[in-house]
Amino acid sequence: MPSMPETRRAVVIEDDPDIRGLLVRVLVKQGFLVTEAAAGLPGVELVRSERPDLVTLDLNLPDIDGLEVCKRLREFSDAFIVMLTARADELDKLTGLDNGADDYISKPFSPRELQSRINALFRRRRQSPAVDTAARSELERATEVQQSLLPNEDVRVEGYDLAGAFRPSRSVGGDFYDWYRTPDGLHLTFADAMGKGMGAALIAATVRAVMRSMGHRRDLDGAFASASKAIATDLDSSNSFVTLFHARLDAASGNVSYVDAGHGLALHVTADGGVHRLPSGGPPVGAWAGTTWPQSTLDLAPGDALVVVSDGVLDVFDSVEAFTAAVLAAVHGQESAQAASNAILALAPAESAEDDVTVVVVRRLPETAAA
Amino acid sequence: MEFSHEVKDSYAEVRADGRLNMVSAPKLREYVTDVIAGGSSRIVVNLEKTGFMDSSGLGALIGCLKAARQAGGDLRIASVQPQVKMVLELTSMDRVLTSYASPEEAFSND
Secondary structure, three states, X not given: OOOOOOOOEEEEEOOOHHXXXXXXXXXXXXXXXXXXXXXXXXXXXXXXXXXXXXXXXXXXXXXOOHHHHHHHHHOOOOOEEEEEEOOHXXXXXXXXXXXXXXXXXXXXXXXXXXXXXXXXXXXXXXXXHHHHHHHHHHHHHHHHHHHHOOOOOOOOOOOEEEEEXXXXXXXXXXXXXXXXXXXXXXXXXXXXXXXXXXHHHHHHHHHHHHHHHOOOOXXXXXXXXHHHHHHHHHHHOOOXXXXXXXXXXXXXXXXXEEEEEOOOOEEEEOOOOOXXXXXXXXXXXXXXXXXXXXXXXXXXXXXXEEEEEOHHHHOOOOOHHHHHHHHHHHHOOOOOHHHHHHHHHOOOOOOXXXXXXXXXXXXXOOHHHHO | OEXXXXXXXXXXXXXXXXXXXXXXXXXXXXXXXXXXXXXXXXXXXXXXXXXXXXXXXXXXXXXXXXXXXXXXXXXXXXOOOHHHHHHHHHOOHHHOOXXXXXXXXXXXXX
């Protein structure tokens, strides 16, 4: 934790350049580091990247209205939001609603009024700093746990091109992927624990540890059965579950054996532009007692890829079919696994994704390149 | 999300209208537990107006199913909408949570 007080940041979302300029001046004078946006959508993005302490928000914006902006901001930001409106009658209506804003000011406003309102807001926060800090630091800790689960070294398998990407959501979901080299090729685990926050992150950590501990067992069925039993025992008390895809690649032959417990979003993309979704073999681990999961196999021919995607990408589409087609279009013809993975991430734009987004691409190089 | 229920001859119908997510999931669990505690262990959850369900929502349905079975009854779902159906199929939970076209059909054969 830094001992120095941090600079307070503010974002001004206002389409009128004169008023915007005035707001910026007032806030800079109060010691804020200020950035500005002239419309709603860029404003939301700015708040996401700047993580300000304060947002001033005009109600009437050219793209989406201020109430909608406020709603979107509240999905990931706990900044103070002060709404500005030109109409006094709107003000009465607004103050009666719980729409996520902390204060309302009607235009025209005096700089002094704005200053005193903002000071009042920040005084209020100082009265309950303990709760605020506790909630914030739990989220930060959950983020750290989640980040620590991701592979931190480069994994290389001869004849293959690998890429993995992970974009956390503000609320910290339970996604992670893990992979490591084996004498024969590669083990890959891709999981999503139910829920969000520290609970989900801790379950993910358990799953990763258990799956790694079973890595030395050569029979996949036996290893998965033991692992799922250990995980389910842990999950039982928390009424939670985890979707889990685990695959083992034999690099020389391209043979992949895998078990899918409730994930259902792994795709076999073939060199000629075909795609086959691998249906899950049973419910998520911990969801239902007495479940067993069959092992399946597929063969990666030169130029083929195994693509595993989290449900954060699926959420953007209306159907699994539309999702599958979009992932295929994003992957097909890409130069590298990294380019393919980036293209899939782009399917779920950061501004609309409410969940973590995780992607893994295991591509077998075409024979000419592999030689 | 809005909850309501109606006790019929051989089952209790629970409606869960809205988005079944991390916020509403614990409430559904609590609501259904109350209905079961009130003496109805045969539950039909009518999902006609449940447009969205995430993993927490699925967790709540599973929890409610366990509770109903524990009480000697069962829990079935009816009028499932496309997004919810998609989640159930992807996760293979459609093998555990039996779904019916309408609430009336859910317990009509037993």
